Amino acid sequence: EAGVTQFPSHSVIEKGQTVTLRCDPISGHDNLYWYRRVMGKEIKFLLHFVKESKQDESGMPNNRFLAERTGGTYSTLKVQPAELEDSGVYFCASSPPTSGRLGNEQFFGPGTRLTVL
Amino acid sequence: RKEVEQDPGPFNVPEGATVAFNCTYSNSASQSFFWYRQDCRKEPKLLMSVYSSGNEDGRFTAQLNRASQYISLLIRDSKLSDSATYLCVVKPMGGTASKLTFGTGTRLQVTL
Numbered sequence: 001e002a003g004v005t006q007f008p009s010h011s012v013i014e015k016g017q018t019v020t021l022r023c024d025p026i027s028g029h030d031n032l033y034w035y036r037r038v039m040g041k042e043i044k045f046l047l048h049f050v051k052e053s054k055q056d057e058s059g060m061p062n063n064r065f066l067a068e069r070t071g072g073t074y075s076t077l078k079v080q081p082a083e084l085e086d087s088g089v090y091f092c093a094s095s096p097p098t099s100g101r102l103g104n105e106q107f108f109g110p111g112t113r114l115t116v117l
Numbered sequence: 118r119k120e121v122e123q124d125p126g127p128f129n130v131p132e133g134a135t136v137a138f139n140c141t142y143s144n145s146a147s148q149s150f151f152w153y154r155q156d157c158r159k160e161p162k163l164l165m166s167v168y169s170s171g172n173e174d175g176r177f178t179a180q181l182n183r184a185s186q187y188i189s190l191l192i193r194d195s196k197l198s199d200s201a202t203y204l205c206v207v208k209p210m211g212g213t214a215s216k217l218t219f220g221t222g223t224r225l226q227v228t229l
Contacts (some may be wrong), residue, residue, distance in 0.1 A: 022154070031195050031215060033215070033216065033217075035217075035219075041221065042119070042121070042216075042219045042220055042221040043161065043219040044202070044219070045216040045217065045218070048215060048216055055215075056215075056216060058216075059216070091160060091161070093217075095215070098215065105163050106163075106215075106217060108160035108162070109160060110159065110160050111160055
């Protein structure tokens with residue numbers, strides 16, 4: 001079974017440019033999450049989709065970040081315009097439809113390493 | 118104060134040693150607890166969930182102390198392949214509240 005995939009694996013852009021990251025979750029996983037690790041810091045939650053709906057976007061840093069999941073399959077995360085502090089590794093994770101009190105394991109993709117110059 | 122606190126290490130131990138990592142969390146509403154493993158420049162992968170009664174998976178033992186809001190991971194008979202960063206992760210009640218909160222990780226280096 002294919003795991004979570006992310007594209008691109010690396011992206012180097014200049015401040016002020018736009019970048020779009022893509023995540024393809026594991027087939028059948030309704031839950032899709034975006035996380036980010038800025039250098040030297042812990043991995044932090046950005047947002048959570050259930051199918052095509054945003055369930056929790058409390059971790060989105062500001063309105064330069066826009067996440068979509070049209071059709072409830074793959075998701076994109078757009079940063080426009082990018083700033084230096086946006087550099088980091090962006091991870092996507094997915095999990096099956098929630099069952100039980102404790103929910104399900106989240107499976108992570110390999111991440112997109114974003115560098116803003 | 119960070120929601121999940123870990124000693125960043127690194128812990129440098131010889132093969133065969135026993136090593137223990139600790140983690141504290143601040144949100145008493147946290148309901149689920151995990152240890153993830155992350156290799157250099159790779160994604161985090163679930164190592165094991167942590168249950169109140171404590172649980173063991175081969176050489177790995179995890180324990181949870183809810184009263185002290187403290188989680189531990191013990192690795193026995195360390196192997197070179199155990200070298201990685203170990204992330205302490207907590208989650209609030211399941212259902213819709215599914216976001217994971219990570220510690221910064223504890224780096225382990227197992228040497229010959």
